[in-house]
Amino acid sequence: MRKRFLAMLLGGAFLLTSLAGCGQGTGEKTASIDDPAEARDELVFVNYRDIRDLNPHLYAGEMYAQAILYDTLVSNTEDGYVGCLAEDWTISEDGRIYTFDIRDGVTFSDGTPCDANAILANFNAILENRERHTWLEMMNLLVSVSAPDSDTFVIEMSEPYYPMLTELACIRPFAMISPNCMIDGSTMDGVNGYIGTGPYVLTDFVTDEYAIFERNENYWGEAPVIEKITVKVIPDNQTRIMALENGEIDLIFGKNMLDADAISQYVDRDGYTVSLSEPTSTRHIVLNTTRDILSELPVRQALQHATNRQAISEGIFYGLEPAADTLYSPTVPYCDVDLEPYAYDAEKAARLLDEAGWIVGGSGIRAKDGKKLELDLLYNSDSVTEKTISEYLQSEYLKLGISLNIHGEEEQSYRDNMKAGNFDMVFNICWGMPYDPQSSLAAMRAPVYGDYEAQQGLADKAEIDQAITDILTSTDEAERRELYTFVLTRLHEDAVYLPLTYETNKALYTSELKGVRFGTDQYDVDFASMYFQ
8 A cells, every 4th residue: 555655656746856046936937926816925834843043154043934035155956056146156276266256236135235245244254153164164174255346255265175165055054144133243142133135034923823924025036926925833743734724824845744644645635736855865873883782893784684674664654765775865966886785684684693692592682791782772752753663673673682772852862962972873864965975974073963973983984084084175076986985885884874764855735836846955945936826
């Protein structure tokens, strides 16, 4: 039944992947803002939490909201980089100096010119809080920023850096906010308004209830058809579904906003459309190589073979999240590497453990040198899915004589323990495009998340880190691909990551709504391309 459901979903016109940059739609619109009688001009969206702090230079706000309020210098689309606030740019021969020609006539929605001086003020504010942003390697290589005149902005790097434009396209921390919103030229301790140059402006919000965005009538780009976006806050999944049924909302969008059961109810129902993206990120478990038991490669390999990824994909996700064989999907740039998957093979898993001296005892649990094969798995208690997977693995591993203790902690505690390395095994998710693979790999070299601590027991950790550093500054495409292959192969053979499924972005909406699409950033919602018909 579940395979049939997936076939039905994939057999229709449900996979959407294109997205234009800077809030400008690429799809042909059959309704227009000049024909208001033909279509509705208000879209009611839903999110599970409030918009929070929309300061684009920090990380607390909802990215879908930041993306429609603010613009970046460039945009990263499936067709490559396109100009946004920068009309075009040049890169010096040595790859270290980027010179941007700033678009004429752009103003923030408060009327302030968005010229090179305003962009310089934004970069100075970002750099004041530089330590907060060093997960982006460009922050470690950036030498200076300047505005020789009001039309020109210059960034100088200490070394060439191939992901430079990708990172500049990230809505945070590189989106531009009106200097009038800064507090004494700073944003690191907050802002006094959310004024950008994007296609919408925030006009009203009530914490934990709703937010209202209205079309920016002074927007420099193509005006969006939808004039008003009302975002309702509905934390409960089933309540969101009922709101859609009752016509209270038009669109549910996001990989964590819909479960497989909910989607399955709407695949072939009149009046509703279901859309799935290509894989966005990888759901996986990190194995801490500094722990006694998991420091043994055969144990890590046995866990790989003991994990039935296909059963997780079909049994928990109805096949909507494909089984994952590698840390990154082959669709991610540079990640189509020929790696031999760890096939599900319980007999091989048992044999590896036997050969490593972990023998099944009278209690049914394996032991070696008087120590039982007991492991702890940490999950985010706010995630029903992670709890379900944990219980499944606990049952499956027990059949092999592995005792898996599972425990959930609320999100902040879970993240703090992961970052500190306080775990045997912990759930994690790759960062997704546009941050994969370069930014998420770069972050493995420092205690940003759990990767750094988990890899400390690897004999080849120093080699892996050096190769990642070389990747980021390489100007030779062939060399860069070779380095990526080395890093991904080493991490795969070290069995430090246990991939489970490839996450997909999901959308469920009234069929009257058109132009719904997925893009290069899994957190962006391209409202500017949407319209009603």
